[in-house]
Amino acid sequence: MITLTIDGRPVTVEEGTTLLAAAQRLGIRIPTLCHVPGIEPASSCFVCAVQIDGRRNLSPACSMPAAEGMVVATDSPSVRAARRIALELLLSDHAGECVAPCAVRCPAGLDIPGFVYGIATGDNGRAMEVIRERLALPGSLGRICPRLCEQECRRCDLDQGLAIDALHRYAADVAGQAAPPAQPATGKSVAIVGAGPAGLAAAWFLLQHGHECTLFDAHPLPGGMLRYGIPAYRLPKDALDAEIAAIRELGATFRMNQRWGENFSLAGLRERYGAVFLAIGAQRAQALRCEGEEHAIPGVEFLERAATGNPPPLGAGVVVVGGGNTAVDCARSALRLGVRNVRILYRRGRQEMPCLMDEVDAAEAEGIHLDLRAAPVRLERNGGGILLTCRRMALGEPDASGRPRPVEVAGSDFTIACSTVISAIGQAVESALAESEGLRVTGHGIAAGERTMATNLPGVFAGGDAVLGADLAVRAVAAGRLAAVSIHQYLSGQPVTGEPALAGMAMRPVDESELAAIFRSIEKAARTPMPSISMERRRTTFAEVETGLRAEDAACEARRCLTCGCRKADCCLVRSLAGEYEADAYRFAGARRRFSQDLSHPEVIYEPGKCIHCEACVRIAAAAGEEVGLSTIGRGFDVRVAPPFGATLAEGLRKAWRRAADACPTGALALRTARSCDVCSLARAD
Numbered sequence: 001m002i003t004l005t006i007d008g009r010p011v012t013v014e015e016g017t018t019l020l021a022a023a024q025r026l027g028i029r030i031p032t033l034c035h036v037p038g039i040e041p042a043s044s045c046f047v048c049a050v051q052i053d054g055r056r057n058l059s060p061a062c063s064m065p066a067a068e069g070m071v072v073a074t075d076s077p078s079v080r081a082a083r084r085i086a087l088e089l090l091l092s093d094h095a096g097e098c099v100a101p102c103a104v105r106c107p108a109g110l111d112i113p114g115f116v117y118g119i120a121t122g123d124n125g126r127a128m129e130v131i132r133e134r135l136a137l138p139g140s141l142g143r144i145c146p147r148l149c150e151q152e153c154r155r156c157d158l159d160q161g162l163a164i165d166a167l168h169r170y171a172a173d174v175a176g177q178a179a180p181p182a183q184p185a186t187g188k189s190v191a192i193v194g195a196g197p198a199g200l201a202a203a204w205f206l207l208q209h210g211h212e213c214t215l216f217d218a219h220p221l222p223g224g225m226l227r228y229g230i231p232a233y234r235l236p237k238d239a240l241d242a243e244i245a246a247i248r249e250l251g252a253t254f255r256m257n258q259r260w261g262e263n264f265s266l267a268g269l270r271e272r273y274g275a276v277f278l279a280i281g282a283q284r285a286q287a288l289r290c291e292g293e294e295h296a297i298p299g300v301e302f303l304e305r306a307a308t309g310n311p312p313p314l315g316a317g318v319v320v321v322g323g324g325n326t327a328v329d330c331a332r333s334a335l336r337l338g339v340r341n342v343r344i345l346y347r348r349g350r351q352e353m354p355c356l357m358d359e360v361d362a363a364e365a366e367g368i369h370l371d372l373r374a375a376p377v378r379l380e381r382n383g384g385g386i387l388l389t390c391r392r393m394a395l396g397e398p399d400a401s402g403r404p405r406p407v408e409v410a411g412s413d414f415t416i417a418c419s420t421v422i423s424a425i426g427q428a429v430e431s432a433l434a435e436s437e438g439l440r441v442t443g444h445g446i447a448a449g450e451r452t453m454a455t456n457l458p459g460v461f462a463g464g465d466a467v468l469g470a471d472l473a474v475r476a477v478a479a480g481r482l483a484a485v486s487i488h489q490y491l492s493g494q495p496v497t498g499e500p501a502l503a504g505m506a507m508r509p510v511d512e513s514e515l516a517a518i519f520r521s522i523e524k525a526a527r528t529p530m531p532s533i534s535m536e537r538r539r540t541t542f543a544e545v546e547t548g549l550r551a552e553d554a555a556c557e558a559r560r561c562l563t564c565g566c567r568k569a570d571c572c573l574v575r576s577l578a579g580e581y582e583a584d585a586y587r588f589a590g591a592r593r594r595f596s597q598d599l600s601h602p603e604v605i606y607e608p609g610k611c612i613h614c615e616a617c618v619r620i621a622a623a624a625g626e627e628v629g630l631s632t633i634g635r636g637f638d639v640r641v642a643p644p645f646g647a648t649l650a651e652g653l654r655k656a657w658r659r660a661a662d663a664c665p666t667g668a669l670a671l672r673t674a675r676s677c678d679v680c681s682l683a684r685a686d
């Protein structure tokens with residue numbers, strides 16, 4: 001037996017024991033990429049480097065035998081630096097991306113290929129399991145999200161982007177947002193002010209942690225702008241109600257008709273609850289800032305009255321001022337309320353309208369007229385109606401928003417006689433209320449940490465439109481989840497750091513040869529169209545315009561997904577160690593390998609650009625007695641792991657394919673059926 005000291009602790013082991021195994025006896029974890037238990041060490045990754053007293057260089061723990069009296073340090077600054085450099089070198093030549101480009105762009109970070117795979121294989125329950133890990137309200141978002149993800153869908157380079165929103169709407173409508181089993185009650189409580197998407201999302205995730213959640217809201221019903229702003233023809237309220245019901249089922253308490261500043265104070269909530277999340281949105285309509293502005297109806301007020309069955313009388317001709325979602329929703333709602341002459345007045349061009357372009361197209365198709373590059377100057381009462389004086393605008397240099405600045409054209413005034421003017425030029429946050437309770441504010445809203453959502457008051461967090469100013473529902477939902485992470489940390493007595501940032505590789509730019517490799521054997525297939533109701537019904541009722549994908553169409557659309565991103569993103573050792581050692585993936589950026597795929601094996605996919613030459617698969621194939629097996633071939637920069645003598649992967653891995661794929665520390669060798677989430681949950685089950 002041999003006695004040595006590791007990190008200041010003595011341990012006695014049998015002769016021949018490696019330092020890696022000796023450290024394991026003490027419960028000390030030494031990271032390694034290439035080590036496979038029970039198989040000869042390769043010492044190729046050098047991530048298991050440790051410092052042995054008296055030696056100038058670091059030594060690989062996986063192959064170094066323990067010796068009597070050895071003194072070993074496994075986590076000194078020089079050891080950490082060496083590991084970080086080893087990882088940075090591996091990443092410098094990595095051809096592949098951890099997260100699919102669509103998922104990188106989704107503000108909620110939804111695992112898109114993961115959930116889409118569930119639908120493609122007919123397992124909607126599985127799809128919902130993946131969805132609910134990141135996204136509250138997937139059915140509602142599936143109807144109204146501007147689909148930032150789709151702009152990055154790789155299929156856009158082949159034919160058309162995947163209908164991702166329609167797919168998570170489908171999964172939510174079919175499988176329902178059933179609440180997952182919650183953790184045992186923690187006895188901690190959170191007050192959430194505002195039951196819009198941000199507040200609801202925070203509750204959804206906090207309740208799963210076992211914390212009690214009480215939502216206070218000034219309105220009679222929860223949902224925020226999803227209920228009182230966005231009209232039913234885009235988001236039917238029963239779809240929203242079903243998602244809120246799941247949050248209620250999980251244990252949320254709703255205290256409606258309770259207004260912060262009138263019925264309760266923040267100071268009072270801080271005394272009664274363990275933490276507070278402020279999600280009051282941006283609900284105050286901005287005035288037109290022109291003479292006679294008081295004659296216009298604020299857009300959000302009009303929409304709320306329309307949504308609650310109490311629309312104001314509109315008359316025969318309505319002008320809506322603004323170019324965002326609120327403006328277009330006001331115009332399309334006015335049309336559905338029977339006004340036949342509806343026009344939108346916007347000071348920039350069509351392209352610059354901040355509204356979703358699909359909505360602008362839909363408004364025009366329904367007969368709404370766009371009056372572009374024109375702004376209101378004056379509103380005057382004119383008998384029973386309004387005389388609106390407008391001025392033409394030219395487009396000047398880009399302003400702070402990046403859009404061309406509207407410049408008044410002298411002498412271009414014209415008038416429009418109408419019955420109603422609706423002002424929909426934006427909404428603002430009630431910052432004064434927040435300030436009066438000691439919160440710091442910014443030009444947009446309440447000041448909160450970008451990752452932590454923490455405000456300047458201990459235990460008080462804020463997110464969604466309340467922080468960003470009027471924005472998007474998906475960003476509000478994402479903020480709610482991030483706030484839940486931080487609030488959970490706060491309530492559990494941990495430092496509030498927010499969700500840890502994951503290291504990640506992205507291939508940039510993706511060149512022609514790589515696209516060809518990605519699209520190899522993929523046939524062009526048009527995006528499945530979303531069915532919709534007739535134009536007659538659209539113009540005259542608030543029935544939902546888009547009726548949702550049918551089961552066979554959803555499966556067909558899901559099968560268009562190319563599964564970009566890595567099949568092992570959540571269990572790749574290089575990625576997790578890169579995070580742990582704060583490796584900069586682009587520190588040694590330069591020429592990298594090209595992305596390619598070997599699809600010749602029926603069970604596994606090989607992506608050589610992700611191979612780190614650890615030879616785990618080579619050793620596993622040899623140990624399994626594979627006839628052909630794998631070996632390291634080529635020299636210098638051309639070195640690669642492949643079956644020898646031009647054999648195919650199917651020939652090289654006849655028996656050991658599963659073990660090789662499981663042992664591969666990256667996504668280079670992965671089961672065809674693996675998706676990051678599957679692998680991850682398997683790892684958790686272990």
Ligand SMILES: Cc1cc2nc3c(=O)[nH]c(=O)nc-3n(C[C@H](O)[C@H](O)[C@H](O)COP(=O)(O)OP(=O)(O)OC[C@H]3O[C@@H](n4cnc5c(N)ncnc54)[C@H](O)[C@@H]3O)c2cc1C
Nearest residue numbers: 194196197198218224225229260281464465471472473476
């Ligand atoms: C007409 C319209 C159309 C839109 N269309 C889209 C779209 O198509 N796609 C998209 O992604 N986004 C859209 N948005 C934006 C989206 O609705 C918002 O970004 C999102 O609702 C913000 O969520 P939130 O939870 O932060 O705030 P909100 O949804 O505004 O919810 C805030 C909640 O706080 C409550 N509250 C406010 N003040 C108090 C107080 N003092 N005390 C108690 N409760 C209070 C309110 O009653 C409300 O329920 C649209 C917005 C509008 C107005």
Ligand code: SF4
Nearest residue numbers: 106145147148149165
């Ligand atoms: S929430 Fe929006 S951005 Fe995210 S996946 Fe769905 S459609 Fe795409």
Ligand code: SF4
Nearest residue numbers: 102153154561562564
């Ligand atoms: S093909 Fe699928 S995984 Fe790839 S970018 Fe599009 S939706 Fe995402």
Ligand code: SF4
Nearest residue numbers: 611612614615617664
């Ligand atoms: S493919 Fe083989 S050699 Fe390459 S990283 Fe995976 S296990 Fe290691």
